Each structure stands twice: as C-alpha cells, then as structure tokens.
Amino acid sequence: MSNFKKREDFIPYNVPDITDAEINEVVDTLKSGWIAKGPRTNRFEKEFAAYLGAKHAVAVNSCTAALHVALMTQDIGPGDEVITTPMTFASTANTILHTGATPVFADIDYRTGCIDPEEIEQKITPKTKAIVPVHYSGQVCDLDRIYDIADQHGLFVSEDAAHALWSRYKGRLIGNKLPGAACYSFYATKNLCTGDGGMLVTDDDKIDAKARILVGQGMSHNAWNRYAKGGTWKYDIAEPGFKYNMFDLQAALGLVQLSRMEEMQAARLQIAARYQEAFGKIDALDPPFVPDYATHCWHLYVLRIVPELLTIDRDQFIVELNERNVGTSVHFIPVHYMSAYKNRFGYQESDFPMTQKHFERIISLPLYPTMTDEQVNYVIAAVTDIVEKFHK
Numbered sequence: 001m002s003n004f005k006k007r008e009d010f011i012p013y014n015v016p017d018i019t020d021a022e023i024n025e026v027v028d029t030l031k032s033g034w035i036a037k038g039p040r041t042n043r044f045e046k047e048f049a050a051y052l053g054a055k056h057a058v059a060v061n062s063c064t065a066a067l068h069v070a071l072m073t074q075d076i077g078p079g080d081e082v083i084t085t086p087m088t089f090a091s092t093a094n095t096i097l098h099t100g101a102t103p104v105f106a107d108i109d110y111r112t113g114c115i116d117p118e119e120i121e122q123k124i125t126p127k128t129k130a131i132v133p134v135h136y137s138g139q140v141c142d143l144d145r146i147y148d149i150a151d152q153h154g155l156f157v158s159e160d161a162a163h164a165l166w167s168r169y170k171g172r173l174i175g176n177k178l179p180g181a182a183c184y185s186f187y188a189t190k191n192l193c194t195g196d197g198g199m200l201v202t203d204d205d206k207i208d209a210k211a212r213i214l215v216g217q218g219m220s221h222n223a224w225n226r227y228a229k230g231g232t233w234k235y236d237i238a239e240p241g242f243k244y245n246m247f248d249l250q251a252a253l254g255l256v257q258l259s260r261m262e263e264m265q266a267a268r269l270q271i272a273a274r275y276q277e278a279f280g281k282i283d284a285l286d287p288p289f290v291p292d293y294a295t296h297c298w299h300l301y302v303l304r305i306v307p308e309l310l311t312i313d314r315d316q317f318i319v320e321l322n323e324r325n326v327g328t329s330v331h332f333i334p335v336h337y338m339s340a341y342k343n344r345f346g347y348q349e350s351d352f353p354m355t356q357k358h359f360e361r362i363i364s365l366p367l368y369p370t371m372t373d374e375q376v377n378y379v380i381a382a383v384t385d386i387v388e389k390f391h392k
C-alpha cells in the first residue's frame with residue numbers, strides 16, 4: 001500500500017514559463033514607441049519560419065485565425081466539405097463553418113488519438129475540398145498516409161499544429177516542407193506562449209501572399225509600411241479581410257520564448273519520461289503510445305484510465321485528484337458532443353466510437369517546464385494512490 005501524504009498547496013494544471021527575459025523584452029517594446037504590428041512581429045515571423053525550415057510564416061492573433069485564413073486562401077466556402085477530427089478543440093471545426101463549408105468528422109485512431117487515415121478515406125465525397133488533421137496533444141498524425149489520400153483526391157491539407165511545435169514526423173519538424181499550410185497556437189498554455197497568438201506557416205508563395213492580405217483587413221499596406229518614413233498614407237482594400245494580425249507586444253514574448261524553446265522542451269521531455277515510466281507499470285492506466293514515426297513534443301500528457309479495472313470512472317478520478325490538490329483538464333470534450341453541432345447536424349455521441357471511448361478515459365495531467373521534481377513525484381504518487389484505493 002502507498003503511504004501517500006496529501007500536500008497543502010494545489011499543483012495547477014498549467015503555468016506559463018515566463019522569465020525576466022520575456023518581461024524585459026515586453027518592457028523594451030512598450031518603451032520603443034511601437035506596440036502594434038511592426039518590427040518585432042516581422043522579426044518573429046522570420047525567426048519562426050527559419051526555426052521550422054519553412055519559407056513563410058504569417059503571425060496572427062490566434063491559431064483559430066490561422067485555421068480560418070488557411071481555408072480562405074483556397075476559396076473554400078458554401079457547398080464544400082472539409083474533413084477533420086471530432087477529438088479537438090471546437091475552433092478546428094468552427095473555422096470550417098465560418099468559411100460556409102461543412103465540417104465532416106472522421107473518427108480517431110484509438111492508439112494515438114489522432115485522425116485515422118482509413119476513416120478519412122471513407123468520408124471523401126465529390127464535395128470534399130480539404131483535410132484538417134490535428135496533431136493531438138503533440139502526438140503527430142500519420143502524415144504520409146494523409147498526404148497520399150490528399151494527392152489522390154486533389155485535396156488541400158491544413159495541419160492543425162496548435163499542439164505540435166517541436167513535434168516531428170519521421171524526424172522532420174511539423175511545418176517543414178509543407179505542401180499546404182500548418183497552423184500554430186501560442187495561447188497561454190502552449191509550448192511557446194504569447195498570451196494569445198498564432199502562426200500560419202507555408203512554403204507556398206500564393207498562400208502566403210493571400211493570407212497576409214486577409215489577416216490585415218484586406219489592406220494592401222499595413223500600418224508599419226504606412227507610418228514609417230517614406231511610407232504612404234494611401235492604401236487599398238484588395239478584399240474584405242479580417243483583423244487577425246499579431247502585434248509587437250505578443251511578438252516580444254514570442255521572440256524570447258522561441259530562443260528558449262530547446263531549454264523548455266528539455267524540461268517537458270524529462271517530465272513526460274517520468275510519467276511514462278511510472279504509469280507504464282500500472283495495469284489500470286494506459287499511458288500515451290508514441291508510434292515509431294513520431295517525436296512527441298509533450299504539449300499535453302493525456303493519461304487514459306482503464307475503467308474495467310477500477311471502481312470509479314474518469315470523472316470521479318478527476319474529483320479524487322482534485323481532492324489531493326492536483327489540477328487536471330480534459331482534452332477534449334469531442335466537438336460532436338457540443339449542442340451547436342448536435343443541433344445542426346443531429347450527431348449522437350456514439351457516432352464516433354473510438355473518440356467516445358477515448359474521451360471517457362482521458363485525464364490531462366500537469367506538465368510544464370517550471371514543474372519541480374517534487375511536484376512531478378507528487379502527481380505520480382497521487383495517481384498511484386487513487387489506483388490502489390479504487391482497484392477492483
């Protein structure tokens with residue numbers, strides 16, 4: 001039996017890793033006289049593209065914006081279908097609806113939590129225009145299979161890489177040598193965070209040019225061009241775009257976070273390895289499986305319980321963790337469970353059986369670079385204690 005001892009203070013599910021370097025860069029930006037989109041955003045775009053080995057990076061105010069604009073660059077709209085996964089945050093599917101197209105869900109591969117290429121193939125119709133695979137939790141989708149299907153059917157691929165900065169497929173960074181686009185999130189919990197923010201990455205000059213126009217209201221010149229010495233006050237609206245651009249206070253955080261990426265990842269990898277080792281030995285737990293083709297960036301640590309071996313379900317497991325002062329989350333309540341989608345498309349929760357089974361078992365545990373060894377040990381001890389207490 002474990003001699004578990006409850007701690008006094010709560011371990012939050014997530015804490016952003018912000019050092020004096022980020023704080024100083026934000027202060028320098030505030031003092032610089034330019035806080036809107038300008039030199040730091042431009043530099044962050046260049047450094048981010050260089051980091052991934054991509055040709056273009058367009059900085060935006062969220063991954064949601066990037067996902068929307070990526071589809072808009074292909075003129076996807078009413079009458080079109082876009083295939084994605086229900087095991088994602090709603091914005092992946094919402095942005096398909098925002099274009100006027102219809103999201104079509106394909107079930108996940110239960111081993112990885114990512115969209116199953118076989119399921120994609122079954123969902124293709126003459127109306128299908130694109131696939132939006134999600135690199136769920138930092139795990140990577142089976143991209144060779146997905147791009148084969150896309151090539152065969154002439155489909156655009158926009159990778160939802162919100163979780164996948166630093167992840168690799170067959171050794172190559174996600175975002176490197178893209179036929180289409182990849183969309184990143186810099187929301188507060190992400191591996192690189194700017195509070196809110198995102199990036200659309202592409203090697204395609206046309207996608208880059210169109211995305212730049214769309215994210216800046218459709219304007220031919222942005223404010224930095226207009227207000228700089230020698231700039232012109234004249235501009236045209238090439239098409240009605242969106243107010244989606246990043247601005248320099250966000251980019252200030254992004255530049256420093258990008259320079260700290262390897263150090264932050266080293267800490268994440270170490271914590272994930274500790275969890276994998278500890279939970280791999282417990283029969284009532286099902287730790288994440290990482291296929292040979294994947295290098296996981298461990299944005300999330302999604303632990304599955306094995307309810308058949310426990311007297312409590314996932315919801316009660318979370319209550320027990322909370323009582324032991326461990327913060328958790330669930331990624332995700334599937335999109336087809338949401339009333340907006342149920343009401344509009346008539347979904348049943350059982351429509352995607354692998355997604356449903358996965359959802360009923362998952363708990364996201366704390367994993368962030370500033371976690372101490374003592375906190376990691378405590379989370380392992382708390383999970384182990386619950387399994388011992390409630391094992392059948």
Ligand SMILES: Cc1ncc(COP(=O)(O)O)c(C=O)c1O
Binds near residue numbers: 065134160
């Ligand atoms: C898989 C996935 N896609 C897209 C998004 C949207 O990202 P953002 O909040 O930057 O718009 C999220 C947000 O967490 C996400 O988890």
